[in-house]
Amino acid sequence: MSQPQIDSSNGDRRSQILEAALVCFAKRGFHQTSMHDISGEAGISVGLIYRYFENKEAVISAMADRHKKEITEMLERARQAPSLLESLEILFTAHCCEDAPQFVSAFVVDLYAEASRNPHVADLTRDVLETAMAGVRNLIARAPEAQNAAHGLTPDDLAELIFAVARGMLMLDVLRPQEMTAAERRTRQLEVTRRLWRLLFKPEGELAYA
């Protein structure tokens, strides 16, 4: 019932714990990570976690929250890009590759798995997705590049496609920790995705030369 107070110094502890939790969750998953794992990774005692989070579920929720904030910030940055393709590029690179790619990919896949059965996490995650997709929908609707390039696809369809590709590549990512380095994968994925975007937003009926 009683929320732990959140003032200046507490903020640091909270993010210290969340940082440790991200590492553990990515390595072992939500339900295989024990509170002792987190406290160990953070270099603090178990009990202290309960001063900052009501329980384990609250830690998971807070991580989903953090993920939302990160995505929202990215969207803001993307909105300021001069062209649609540049906006998308910002979103895509940030989306799956910033910070520690392995960790983030594994964490996001786990987040969706958790969302599929935890209504609270589902709400948070859906919220992130809706916000981000609405943002992209807007970018598309306002972009001159997209005006003459419907291909029978609405901005809504396009946004869904773009997100599906991004999430799908992230999903495929978790299976390939060894074949290539993260940087190589990122480069290749960006290249492929860029071509898709160009194709999607190429004025309908325009001649294309490789």
Next chain:
Amino acid sequence: MSQPQIDSSNGDRRSQILEAALVCFAKRGFHQTSMHDISGEAGISVGLIYRYFENKEAVISAMADRHKKEITEMLERARQAPSLLESLEILFTAHCCEDAPQFVSAFVVDLYAEASRNPHVADLTRDVLETAMAGVRNLIARAPEAQNAAHGLTPDDLAELIFAVARGMLMLDVLRPQEMTAAERRTRQLEVTRRLWRLLFKPEGELAYA
């Protein structure tokens, strides 16, 4: 060490257990599903599971195996379709929508989450993916439709894109159990995806009229 024998009658029990496990895993996830849950769902005793599976991990592995067999069969069916687009359609609908869509989506996302930290499951899942992607790559490489429609994308790139979209939509699926029915979602996704395929395999430089 000692594999439980697998003969005629045992096969039925095994699939009975796997069927129950799929339901439980989709509902609660691998690690929140107890062996008692599975035995309850299957209508048998806990101990009996251990006559057919060495341990819980073996049940998870067997499910990944089953998933592989299903995908391989689908690929075989898709190979016999008369055109590339029809092949892809068979793969796509089977891929995420056959049987009980909700269950399968949640299970597959969980499978990938598990793969990200369980090397054995990762190997199995990667194997499925490689097989399926190689199949699609072949379909594309042999298809006359794809010959004149490179857009700077190799068959490899195209296969990766097609898979990313399919997996991505599956991932988005787990967040939307309420907005629409499974059938509505399937229809809409298929429509959007179909347009993407047409766009990808439309001869380069050809005029397109909605």
Next chain:
DNA sequence: TGACAATGAATGAACGTTCATTCATCTTCC
């Protein structure tokens, strides 16, 4: 300034519970 009181962040052993796994026992069917 120095002695003392109060605070609350931090600790980690302990608790109750859950879970995977085992095995003594019972049933079935030839």
Next chain:
DNA sequence: GGAAGATGAATGAACGTTCATTCATTGTCA
């Protein structure tokens, strides 16, 4: 009778969570 199928109570390890306790820091008063 006995081999194989099936049961579920028992086991012990691991887990999330609690809480009595410690102790560095801060506030108070002479």
